[in-house]
Amino acid sequence: MKQTDLTELQKEIDNAKHIVFLTGAGVSTHSGIPDYRSKNGIYNGVQESPETILSENTLYERPEIFYHFVMNNMYFPKAQPNLIHQKIAQICNKKGDLITQNIDRLDTKAGNKHVTEFHGNLYNIYCTKCHHSISYEEYSQNYIHQNCGGIIRPGIVLYDESINPETLTKSIEIMQKSDLVIICGTSFVVYPFAQLLAYSNEKAKIIAINKTEIPTPGIKQIIGDAIDVFKFLN
Ligand SMILES: [Zn+2]
Structure with missing residues (x-):
């Protein structure tokens, strides 16, 4: 992970009008919830x-x-939110939204008032x-x-069920109004979650923070553990 990447990320967060975080299991592993896809x-x-x-x-x-x-x-009813949930909550409560694949409720526990639980x-x-x-x-x-x-x-949402239509509509609206998209702790391969990116505002900047590169061309990628990135952020 490069220092310049972290500085750039902080600058993008500071300058954005509305931020959307798209998160997955990698955010909750530090709370002791195993990533079932790893x-x-x-x-x-x-x-x-x-x-x-x-x-x-x-x-x-x-x-x-x-x-x-x-x-x-x-x-894991005793699991507690970690630094990533907390910083995302802080930013969302100021100027953003979170759309998460996680079903563990930790973002709400962290005090985030703008949580959309894509999979319930x-x-x-x-x-x-x-x-x-x-x-x-x-x-x-x-x-x-x-x-x-x-x-x-x-x-x-079970494997043979569809995403709640209201959740989908709300998620698309959030994507369209955001000028910064931060993908975090997800390999971004689960559909239709990964398709949300297709609805981003054409002027939006897109940054991914993940341990491995995600298969989305043309976006800024910070390769590393999200907790090390969020430790750095204000
Ligand atoms: Zn009953």
Whole structure:
């Protein structure tokens, strides 16, 4: 990572009128939440593919498999936001928005008031039969709703489900009004999230901060751990 890159990033942030952050798992790994797409991620060694388990089909046809997978691998209720969440929150509350792929709610915990959760969040739990909202504590006991016998689920977008249309519309509006786009902690290969870039304002500057280069041509790339970058920022 070059010092000049960091200085340039700070300058772009200072000069921007409206910033959008597009974030992924790399932001939450420092809070102890494993990046399920990286080598040591939670999906390693799982017999069945996550795409199969995290589907509507498994949720309804084999609810115990779905439930044990999410409970054992995806919930980290004690996790706390780290410096990256905090600095992004600070900037967003002043002049920006965050669109995140993360479902861990840590950005909201960090006090960010402009969070769009592209894939929903794990703590928005409800009964699929009576639609009552359910607490994490209750869900952690059982996946069957005691009141009605319905299957309980988290409000995350499953692999065979589409993005909520309102979330998509809101995300596109944010992209169009932002003059600085900062991609952070994501390999940026998951669609349709990665397609959001196609909606950026034509005058917007685009900067990516990630451990590895992302496959998007023509943008500024800072290769490194996002936490080292955010430590530097004001
Ligand atoms: Zn119910």
